[in-house]
Structure formats: structure tokens, C-alpha cells
Amino acid sequence: MSAAGIEAVVIGGSAGGVDALAVMLPALPAALPVPVIVVLHLPREKPSLLVEIFSRQCALPVQEAQDKAPIEPGNVYFAPADYHLLVDHGPSFALSVDEPVHYSRPSIDVLFETAADVYAEHLLAVVLTGASQDGAAGLAAVHRAGGTTVVQEPQEALSPYMPESALxxxxxxxxLPLAGIAQLIGGLAANRT
Structure with missing residues (x-):
């Protein structure tokens, strides 16, 4: 299960995603040499509390992605509520208020497809639990670009529809189950000499 050569990790989830991330993100080592970029479907009308929640639990710094900000290794970035999060060459972030995709903004597909354009075979993409098909087309784009694709074990997912759509x-x-996904991502720290 080699993940050598990975330069970024993108993760998408919806229903049950906060609980799934609560298993995975705190398990990641402080020495992780890549950025972890996360899109979760959130209510648009409320500010996201994800940074607050996960900052206390994670060894890695956690922040909300900012428009035009450079993407730094060893950080966890969350998409802000009601914005699409895109990866630009640089690499840096771009935020967009384009139409929702699969009724969602931020969209997992938008993040995955733009990250695949920038990172190609150096990208690891993960689809977690969720009740929509967002993420399936994005994961296919990562596969076409030569990246590594990972789906949460549907039987373990609170809402298996999203992992099943991706499959x-x-x-x-x-x-993989959540613990296995965390192990795979955490193993990136061991792969760097």
C-alpha cells in the first residue's frame, strides 16, 4: 500500500463526515509532510465550526482555506461554508461562488477535479460517508490523472450512498475502514527520508 510520491491529500464527506474525520484527523502525525484539504457539506446559513472543533483534537495546525493563500505542507484546511474550494497552480487556493454542484457548495467534485489538475499522480483523494453522489466524478478525475483513490468501506459509513456512488x-x-485510511495517510510521514 505505497503512498510514496504523494504531495497532497483531499478528503470529501457529507452526512456522518464530522464523526468520520474525528476518527481520522486526530490520528495524523504532526510530522505529516503534505497538506490535507477537506470539503464537508455544511449548512450554508451558519458559520463553520470545524476549525474550532478539530484544532483542539489534531497534532497538525487546522485552518479555514483562504482565497489566494498558498497551500502549505503539514496543515489541515477546511473549505469555508457556502464557497467552492479550488486548487490553483502555485499551489494555492481559490474560492468561488459558482452554482452548487449536486446541490452542494462547497462541492467535493470541484475540489477533487481542480486538485487532480494541479497534483496529478501526486494526489491522494478520499471519499467518506455521505448521502449524495458528490465526489464520485471527482474521484474518477483523480484516477484519470494517475492519483491514488480511496473510499471508506461502505458498510462502516454512517451513510453509504456516497462511497457506493464512487465505487x-x-x-x-x-x-478501507477509517482507521485504515488514517494509517495510509499517516504513513506518508514515514515515507519521507
């Missing part, structure tokens, strides 16, 4: 849409490199 139906494209070949996937790994289908």
Missing part, C-alpha cells in the same frame, strides 16, 4: 463510477485503489 460504481470509477476504479478505486483502496476501500
Amino acid at each position: 460504481r463510477t470509477s476504479p478505486v485503489d483502496h476501500v
